[in-house]
Amino acid sequence: MTPYRIKRHRSRRHRANHFVLIPFIDVMTILVVFLLAHTADVDILPNSKGIAIPQSISQQKPQPSVVVMVTRDSVFVDGRLIGPLAALIAAPGPVIAPLKAALIAQRDQLPGEAPRSDVAKREVTIMGDKTMPYSVLKKIMFTCGDADYPKVSLAVVERERAAT
Amino acid sequence: MKSKSVRLVRRNHARYHHGRDDLNIVPMIDMMVILVFFLIFTAVFSKTNILQLNLPANAAAALLPPGLKLEVIVRANDILINNSNPDRGRSPLLDDFPNKAGKYDYDALSTYMRMVKAQFPNMTDASVLLGPDVPYNVLVQVMDAVRVYQLPIAPYSKAALFPDIVIGDAPK
Numbered sequence: 411m412t413p414y415r416i417k418r419h420r421s422r423r424h425r426a427n428h429f430v431l432i433p434f435i436d437v438m439t440i441l442v443v444f445l446l447a448h449t450a451d452v453d454i455l456p457n458s459k460g461i462a463i464p465q466s467i468s469q470q471k472p473q474p475s476v477v478v479m480v481t482r483d484s485v486f487v488d489g490r491l492i493g494p495l496a497a498l499i500a501a502p503g504p505v506i507a508p509l510k511a512a513l514i515a516q517r518d519q520l521p522g523e524a525p526r527s528d529v530a531k532r533e534v535t536i537m538g539d540k541t542m543p544y545s546v547l548k549k550i551m552f553t554c555g556d557a558d559y560p561k562v563s564l565a566v567v568e569r570e571r572a573a574t
Numbered sequence: 575m576k577s578k579s580v581r582l583v584r585r586n587h588a589r590y591h592h593g594r595d596d597l598n599i600v601p602m603i604d605m606m607v608i609l610v611f612f613l614i615f616t617a618v619f620s621k622t623n624i625l626q627l628n629l630p631a632n633a634a635a636a637l638l639p640p641g642l643k644l645e646v647i648v649r650a651n652d653i654l655i656n657n658s659n660p661d662r663g664r665s666p667l668l669d670d671f672p673n674k675a676g677k678y679d680y681d682a683l684s685t686y687m688r689m690v691k692a693q694f695p696n697m698t699d700a701s702v703l704l705g706p707d708v709p710y711n712v713l714v715q716v717m718d719a720v721r722v723y724q725l726p727i728a729p730y731s732k733a734a735l736f737p738d739i740v741i742g743d744a745p746k
Contacts, residue, residue: 445613464714540711563624
């Protein structure tokens, strides 16, 4: 049986010492601040996880615009499904009619006043899969032009230096 | 030697204040950990940029500089470089870069573009003409090679070559 005095002495030594956690909290705080700053420059373009878009050394930042996303099998305009790619491409004629209709409907959703009234300021960004053949891209670009969007940009992933 | 009553008061005081003077930081750490995990999972670590295109619809043909209208023709198996200045008629082929081991020869294209830029320093336009089955990735890589030259070593500085690119169909 341990005497009460010794018990009391031992229990005094075992207070939780929170100060060992301070470096941990420091690291956490730095990480939180870094990640917040990293996510602060919000991507205008949607996440491209579903498709592999090509890498480029382009430095140009995306502007708010209508986004046409072409995955391996479907076409989206600003996140809304337009239809399966194969069916859209197989349709005759140089213009993809459902895509054109969606682009025209999307004009009213454009940010800012200028693009709604001024045709020359309307902009489309195409996010295409790496493997998309040029004939498909051509049809999509032609449709964009036909739907009165004269500025077309291609979305790319930044690469620090050119491939060797 | 202090009196017994003083010691008792001290002891009660110490017991009353036991654990009251340290900060309770555990909930804060919990929140931090949750926040860090949330931010890590939502973070996108690849930056997305754009390549601006000039659609060939604009009737800018009148502003052509004399001497050269550079055409880069990408076909299934090679990259051709052509001069199609309308003043001189379609001149013969300037150069041809066949694919190496199934891949387009972007390095040779880049070297050639730098040579052309050295001879025509004021020219900024070029046309990239593609065959119907050329993948989108090749278009972007060819555009990069035609647009800018980037040093392959440490400073990675860039020099603009022909940034005003027009895209079109390859001639049959």
